Amino acid sequence: MNNSFWSPVLLSIEIATVSSIIVIVLGLFLGKFMAKRKFKGKVFVETFLLLPLVLPPTVVGFLLIIIFGRNSPVGQMLEWVFHQPIMFTMWAAVIASTIVAFPMMYQSARTGFEGVDGDIENAARVDGANGWYVFIFISIPLALKSIISGAILSFARALGEFGATLMFAGNIPGKTQTTPTAIYVAMDSGNMELAWLWVISLIVISFIMLVCVYVVRS
Template identity: 75%
Template sequence: MDTSFWKPVVLSVEIASVSSVCVLLLGLFFGRLMANREFKGKVLVDTLFLLPLVLPPTVVGFLLIMIFGRNSPAGQLIEWIFQQPVMFTWWAALIASSVVAFPLMYQSSRVGFEAIDRDIENAARVDGANEWKILLFISIPLALKAIISGAILSFARALGEFGATLMFAGNIPGKTQTIPTAIYVAIDSGNMELAWLWVISMIVISFLMLISVHLIRT
């Protein structure tokens, strides 16, 4: 297999890996926060966090363009700091993948934290443990299966992201062209052999990810 096959594969795995780390940290933070708090409007916040899961990818891509595009305040600030726009860059692909993968990590971690017996955490507080130690040594280990499942599903979702990435990051070979966008181009150009190789690779990776989640939960 030549570099035309491996470049999108390596880039996809790279973006999905970094994205998984980002959504893991954010998912743990917000999952823990939402599991332990009751406040007015919690349902609205929870719905907002899960919204990218059901929105069409093109809608997510459009919103990212509106938020981070060159005409937006955030986009202009980024361009002023880094001397280049964020759109059509590696970072744009990372942002798009992270946004669509975050709900899976958030939902899994929240469910995992909600399943923890609060008496165990309260007992640790009585013994003098601070919130950081409770999170690190009690809450996360008890919710570990849900957290790992969420991380695997988030990786798979980031790896397969297409619509938002195409709109926000483009399809630049060697820079933002991931496996899903590469498949689209290969089919459009009639290179079915290369398209099949990428499709098979995605099926195998996704299958292994889902099997891993099933084994962890059982």
């Protein structure tokens, strides 16, 4: 298999890995924060956090262009800092993948933290443990199965992201062309053999991810 096959696959894995790291960190903190707190408007906050799960990818891509495009204040600030627009770069693909994968990690982490016995956490605080110690050494280990499941599912979701990535990051070979967008181009150009190879590779990776989730949860 030549570089034309491996380039999108490796780039997809790289983007999914970076996105997953960001998603895991955000999912852990927000999942813990939202797990057992009750406040006015919580339902709206949770709905906003889970919204990318149900929004069409093209809507996500459109909103990312509006927020990070060259005509937006955020886009202009980032262009001034990095001396180039963020659109049509690998980081645009990372942002798109992070947005669509985050709800899966958040939902799993929140569910895991909700199942943690509060008496155990309170006992640790009584013994002198601070908030960070309780979070890292008690809450996370007790919710670890849900956290690992969320991380695996988030990676798989980021790996398969297509619509928002195509709109926001484009389809530049060797730069922003991920496996899903490469499949689209291969089919459009009639190269079914190459398209099938990419499809099979994603099916295999996704299957392995789901098996890992099943093993972790069992």
